[in-house]
């Protein structure tokens with residue numbers, strides 16, 4: 001007797017997956033993904049029409065964002081009590097999640113799934129920098145996998161110098177500033193509908209080198225910046241290669257680390273903005289003796305002040321209309 005094939009998803013279950021994907025972090029909150037459900041296979045598609053020519057000319061951050069969404073998708077499938085296999089691909093479909101038989105989720109996966117709704121970008125101060133060693137180890141371990149390294153940067157003076165330089169350049173870059181303005185959302189809160197970075201996230205309380213730089217953003221000098229970085233917990237997400245698959249895997253790793261931090265009552269934010277400046281990534285590799293290509297910097301700690309959630313597009317927009325991508 002042959003075993004019955006795994007059951008297809010119900011519309012309620014598809015809704016659970018879509019909600020989890022929608023809460024993933026994404027560059028400028030652009031939410032550059034769609035879902036295609038085919039029985040027991042779920043494709044995550046990259047929306048290449050969502051382009052940030054100044055911030056993300058190569059689309060690397062768009063793939064990192066899709067990688068984070070894939071991590072959420074996998075956790076949601078497991079939380080529904082189904083086994084699954086995730087295969088990264090190299091076309092508009094960036095990953096296919098093949099849903100298998102019923103399987104109780106591990107306590108760890110379930111805790112990460114529950115953290116999906118609580119995670120948000122915290123671009124503000126942290127309470128203090130004492131994150132217990134065991135917590136730090138868990139955050140790093142959640143992200144590390146073959147070809148991915150989460151590294152504590154050693155030379156904070158060098159890092160401050162490079163971040164300060166990038167911030168000053170971007171502050172004066174009018175094309176970059178125009179794009180950021182276009183992607184500034186004037187809505188915020190749990191119920192807010194849309195895309196873009198909320199105005200709140202760019203307010204003066206947001207730390208200059210923790211967030212996105214506007215023309216009026218003050219930049220501290222390198223000494224102050226070094227001290228500020230020393231009061232945070234920082235991880236540089238590095239990959240062995242720099243291919244599309246590396247970018248996807250880095251995004252998924254970042255998200256697992258971020259959700260692990262969230263599950264442990266920590267908050268964080270991610271920085272990629274400076275890494276797009278010509279030559280900056282290779283300077284980081286040499287000055288910080290990194291073991292791979294830097295894809296993102298994750299800062300985390302206990303929150304000194306709360307941060308508001310950002311808006312999301314209606315879930316219906318996540319499903320391509322018949323006939324193809326939007």
Ligand SMILES: Cc1cc2nc3c(=O)[nH]c(=O)nc-3n(C[C@H](O)[C@H](O)[C@H](O)COP(=O)(O)O)c2cc1C
Nearest residue numbers: 025026027028029064120121211212271272273310
């Ligand atoms: C690949 C990637 C790059 C990002 N780069 C930055 C950045 O340079 N600066 C920043 O403040 N936030 C950055 N973010 C955070 C997004 O702006 C944030 O995830 C988005 O606005 C949604 O908000 P949320 O994280 O609160 O859900 C990045 C996120 C991703 C996934």
